[in-house]
Amino acid sequence: MRRVVLIRPRRDGRIFGKAPGSPYTLMRLASLVPDEIPVEIWDENLRDFPIDTLREGDLVGISAMTTDIDRAEVIARRARAQGAGVVVGGVHATLLPEHVQTFAHSTMIGEGYFTWQELIGHFAAEGIKGLRPVYRDEKWADLHGIATISDRVIQMMDEHTHYWTPYLEITRGCPRNCSFCTAIRVSGQRMRLRPIDEVVDEIQRRRIKRFFLTDDNFGLNFTTAPDYCANLFDALAKLDLTGWTCQSEMGIAKYPELLEMSRAAHLDKHFIGFESVNPDNRRELGGKSRGVAESATEAIRTIRNTGVGVVGLFVMGFDSDTPATFQAMWDFIRTSELDSVSVTMLTPFPGTPFRAQVEAEGRLLDMPWSTYDTAHVTFVPKNFTVEELRAAYDWLCRKVYSPTQIARRGLRSLMRYPLREAGKKAFGSFSTDYGYRRTYAYRNVMPAT
Numbered sequence: 001m002r003r004v005v006l007i008r009p010r011r012d013g014r015i016f017g018k019a020p021g022s023p024y025t026l027m028r029l030a031s032l033v034p035d036e037i038p039v040e041i042w043d044e045n046l047r048d049f050p051i052d053t054l055r056e057g058d059l060v061g062i063s064a065m066t067t068d069i070d071r072a073e074v075i076a077r078r079a080r081a082q083g084a085g086v087v088v089g090g091v092h093a094t095l096l097p098e099h100v101q102t103f104a105h106s107t108m109i110g111e112g113y114f115t116w117q118e119l120i121g122h123f124a125a126e127g128i129k130g131l132r133p134v135y136r137d138e139k140w141a142d143l144h145g146i147a148t149i150s151d152r153v154i155q156m157m158d159e160h161t162h163y164w165t166p167y168l169e170i171t172r173g174c175p176r177n178c179s180f181c182t183a184i185r186v187s188g189q190r191m192r193l194r195p196i197d198e199v200v201d202e203i204q205r206r207r208i209k210r211f212f213l214t215d216d217n218f219g220l221n222f223t224t225a226p227d228y229c230a231n232l233f234d235a236l237a238k239l240d241l242t243g244w245t246c247q248s249e250m251g252i253a254k255y256p257e258l259l260e261m262s263r264a265a266h267l268d269k270h271f272i273g274f275e276s277v278n279p280d281n282r283r284e285l286g287g288k289s290r291g292v293a294e295s296a297t298e299a300i301r302t303i304r305n306t307g308v309g310v311v312g313l314f315v316m317g318f319d320s321d322t323p324a325t326f327q328a329m330w331d332f333i334r335t336s337e338l339d340s341v342s343v344t345m346l347t348p349f350p351g352t353p354f355r356a357q358v359e360a361e362g363r364l365l366d367m368p369w370s371t372y373d374t375a376h377v378t379f380v381p382k383n384f385t386v387e388e389l390r391a392a393y394d395w396l397c398r399k400v401y402s403p404t405q406i407a408r409r410g411l412r413s414l415m416r417y418p419l420r421e422a423g424k425k426a427f428g429s430f431s432t433d434y435g436y437r438r439t440y441a442y443r444n445v446m447p448a449t
């Protein structure tokens with residue numbers, strides 16, 4: 001076996017020379033490769049991998065989401081032609097393995113921490129013929145000591161030079177059941193927690209000062225594991241961090257004490273999945289939000305009063321949405337006290353109940369997987385034509401991501417901090433909205449200024 005080459009297919013490119021977020025999954029998988037085997041990580045958001053350097057004895061691992069699976073297929077087929085072994089894992093491989101099996105020697109279903117090591121052993125012993133077509137890991141293993149990022153990988157990545165935002169995981173899973181969610185189908189519905197000392201050790205060894213938590217619903221731990229959260233915040237408060245962000249739900253507003261502690265632990269913003277301000281969508285929202293604008297407004301105010309910011313995450317295109325929902329959404333965002341806003345298009349990802357429903361109703365559009373980026377219409381909506389929904393989404397994005405709106409929200413966000421911290425917090429106050437504007441522009445037609 002010559003080497004392991006791990007590749008992240010290109011998605012959103014670079015912003016001012018750096019990629020938005022580090023390839024965290026690949027960093028953890030690379031850390032599981034035995035020391036005696038050379039390992040490389042190639043992030044196509046930074047630079048393409050020179051596929052013509054591949055030879056027999058190389059093992060290529062590609063981690064892909066649905067939106068970049070077409071690019072993953074191109075890489076996989078070319079790598080196979082060069083004689084390399086090819087394994088594809090990640091969200092798409094887990095949710096639609098029969099597709100990935102058409103172009104990879106092996107498909108990794110699930111988390112892969114154990115099967116990845118098994119697969120390397122098979123390849124090292126017998127090459128491609130030793131690989132099984134499918135490696136399935138759906139044990140939802142405890143996170144104690146799982147895939148600790150090695151010093152070899154930390155040195156190789158040079159995250160500070162190449163990435164704006166290092167990613168980090170502290171908890172995993174979500175017991176909610178939103179009809180459109182892929183996360184719970186990949187990470188499971190049992191909430192799992194990493195040992196706090198392992199989290200602190202990883203932050204220190206990676207020398208990261210700011211990070212984005214990949215946890216599907218970190219904020220739910222305020223309700224289900226308050227002692228863990230309090231201990232975690234105590235530990236993080238002692239570190240020299242400039243700020244971090246996480247994904248949550250609006251129920252955290254009921255825990256002002258934990259919110260105060262999280263602020264002391266350098267937590268900057270909660271990305272909260274309000275999803276909708278249309279109460280008729282509550283069935284699709286898995287119990288975390290009732291789609292009521294008044295309660296969302298109240299939650300935003302309560303959380304911000306503790307000094308922590310709120311990024312509102314909204315999804316458009318539910319079957320109950322009408323043109324009036326877009327106007328209501330804009331009115332809500334315009335008058336809310338949100339720090340930043342993400343507006344995405346409902347997408348029927350493989351493996352979700354929502355896809356099963358639109359498929360059964362004959363409403364799936366024949367679209368390339370690359371349009372499954374939550375910024376395109378990929379199914380026939382109920383109360384719009386496809387063109388009408390596309391136009392309504394475009395109208396809303398142009399309003400929400402106008403330079404004036406971004407400046408207003410950024411200044412509001414910056415004003416949460418005392419003057420002495422303004423310099424340190426300026427970047428984070430504007431970058432989230434700018435990043436969303438750019439992502440939307442990158443995927444659509446709006447000029448990316």
Ligand code: SF4
Binds near residue numbers: 174183184216285288
């Ligand atoms: S709350 Fe978030 S992570 Fe949990 S099921 Fe809903 S969309 Fe998925």
